[in-house]
Amino acid sequence: MNNIKSHFNFFKHNFGLIILNAPHRIFNQDRKTINAIIKEYNSFFIRFNSNWDIEQERPFWFVIKDYFGGFEELSSNTRNQIRKGQKNFEIRKTDYKELLEFGYSIYCNSYNIENIDVTEEKFKAGIEEIKDERVFWGIYSDNTLVGYCFVRLIDNTCNYSHIKINKDQIRLYPIYALIYNLNNYYLTTEKVLYINAGAKSLSHETNFQDLLINKFKFRKAYCNLEVQYRKSLKALIFIISPFRFVLKSIPFNIFKKITVLLEQEKIRKECKNHH
DSSP states (O other), X not given: OHHHHHHOOEEEETTEEEEOSOTTSOOOOOHHHHHHHHHHTTOSEXXXXXXXXXXXXXXXXXXXXXXXXXXXXXXXXXXXXXXHHXXXXXXXXXXXXXXXXXXXXXXXXXXXXXXXXXXXXXXXXHHHHHTTTOEEEEEEETTEEEEEEEEEEETTEEEEEEEEEBXXXXXXXXXXXXXXXXXXXXXXXXXXXXXXXXXXXXXXXXXXXXXXXXXXXOEEEEEEEXXXXXXXXXXXXXXXXXXXXXXXXXXXXXXXXXXXXXXXHHHHHHHHHTO
């Protein structure tokens, strides 16, 4: 067990465990070992993937980019948007201390924040907690921080997250400059295996992933979704699965979480049928 925990990082989310390692790191353990991990973390299931980056389409995937083709791979419209962004903004690494000072105001005024549900104290505590585990990038206008992005490096891959930009700057294409510059830096300078933009969402539309695919030539890396449950949850899912569409219409948070579980099980079964 300790040997497994030294090779894989587990994150408890809602009812279950998700493996934080890069998706090409296949979690190939026997059922007894997996059950022991579920029990140790007091969870109801563990989610992982298999058959990484296969050619055949699957109902589950990760959005990745594993090469950098410069401007030549992009449309003329995207090239123009990147140039405008690069003209208006400077993209560079920043220090977590600058985010402690200016980050919360950017978060509150970001184009992609609808409801502010994080206090300034909680925001700063979150930065302190991950300051040694992330690379922080800033978006600057006239040397003033107007946006930021967190980059997580793991297993020679990287992941972009927490992109926040002042809404009054967004029309000047800062996100285009940010993504292009980061793609160039991590794929050509740092030579990571790929940039991981996350798995298919089970709960909502992913406009950011669509942007990366349509504008920046990211692609879907198909794989199989694997889930192993505690017996009690497995039995419950079997009982309530026929009522999935009814539960989806109930506007309470617990039913939204149950709906995600049922969608997860649906995709797992569909992947299994493709074997």
